Amino acid sequence: MKKYILSLLTILIVFSSCQKEDDLLQPIPPNPTTQINNTVNTDTTVTLNGDTITLQALEEDFLIDNNTTNTSTSFIGEGKTWKITESQFIMNCSELTTHHQDTSYSFTTNPYSLNSASTISFNDDHYNLGEDIMTVNVYLRNVGTQLAPTHAVDMEPKWLTYYIDSYSYEANKLSMDLRVIWCNGQTIEWPVVMDVTEYSDGTIRLEITNNGHLPFPHVAQPGVTWDSYLSLLLEEI
Numbered sequence: 001m002k003k004y005i006l007s008l009l010t011i012l013i014v015f016s017s018c019q020k021e022d023d024l025l026q027p028i029p030p031n032p033t034t035q036i037n038n039t040v041n042t043d044t045t046v047t048l049n050g051d052t053i054t055l056q057a058l059e060e061d062f063l064i065d066n067n068t069t070n071t072s073t074s075f076i077g078e079g080k081t082w083k084i085t086e087s088q089f090i091m092n093c094s095e096l097t098t099h100h101q102d103t104s105y106s107f108t109t110n111p112y113s114l115n116s117a118s119t120i121s122f123n124d125d126h127y128n129l130g131e132d133i134m135t136v137n138v139y140l141r142n143v144g145t146q147l148a149p150t151h152a153v154d155m156e157p158k159w160l161t162y163y164i165d166s167y168s169y170e171a172n173k174l175s176m177d178l179r180v181i182w183c184n185g186q187t188i189e190w191p192v193v194m195d196v197t198e199y200s201d202g203t204i205r206l207e208i209t210n211n212g213h214l215p216f217p218h219v220a221q222p223g224v225t226w227d228s229y230l231s232l233l234l235e236e237i
Contacts, residue, residue: 075169076198077122077234083112084120085203086233087138089152094225101149101214102224107157111137115159120234122167132164138230140178140192140208147212149226165189172196174206194232207231 090106111118120134137157141150152158163179174196179189194206211227 075122075174075196076204077120077174078169079123081119081121081123081237082204082234083237084118084134084136084232085110085112085235086231087111087136087157088229088231089138089157090229091149091151091155092227093149094222097216097221097224099216099221099224101151102226103151103155105155107152109137109157111135119237120232121164132167134162134164135159136162136232138232140194140230141190142192142208143210143212146214148214149212149224150208150210150228150230169196202236204234205231206234 121132165177167176197205208230215223
């Protein structure tokens with residue numbers, strides 16, 4: 001009886017050892033593999049261990065490109081002539097003094113309807129005068145180092161013909177070197193920088209915003225605190 005039991009245990013032990021050895025010889029299954037095919041505005045498919053799963057389509061509006069910029073790099077006015085359909089000037093002064101500079105006023109006109117020569121040219125001498133020109137009834141200038149108010153000529157819409165000797169454009173800013181010949185024959189030159197806004201209808205707006213404080217060192221008055229706004233609306237001819 002003992003010999004029979006011992007023989008049975010021996011068979012069981014050998015069988016168990018063989019089973020464990022077979023387990024060790026079985027190949028290890030590979031890790032699950034995932035293949036993703038991304039597309040825009042179509043369904044996205046994901047393959048997981050041979051099973052294909054369809055995900056909701058990606059919406060292009062929700063994709064973010066960190067290198068995208070909305071800053072225009074070229075000037076829309078390049079090589080064209082524009083009529084000036086609106087000129088606007090606003091001067092706000094503190095009006096706390098009796099000085100003639102401390103005066104507020106504003107005006108808005110349609111220069112082209114008043115004068116068909118009220119245009120601005122960026123196409124290399126549209127009128128065969130040797131340079132690009134602009135005729136308009138506002139005084140284009142940025143605030144100076146003395147911080148005096150940038151009033152209009154005679155504080156009203158006076159016509160001026162500007163010769164644009166050169167211009168450049170960068171980051172929605174138009175820089176121009178201007179020259180004006182006054183009635184007495186005197187020529188003055190100065191640079192000006194204008195902000196540029198482009199509209200969906202093809203028009204563009206040029207703007208100058210200034211502000212400052214003009215002190216009166218030798219007068220018992222507080223000086224003039226002021227701000228001004230100038231804009232031109234351009235429509236291509």
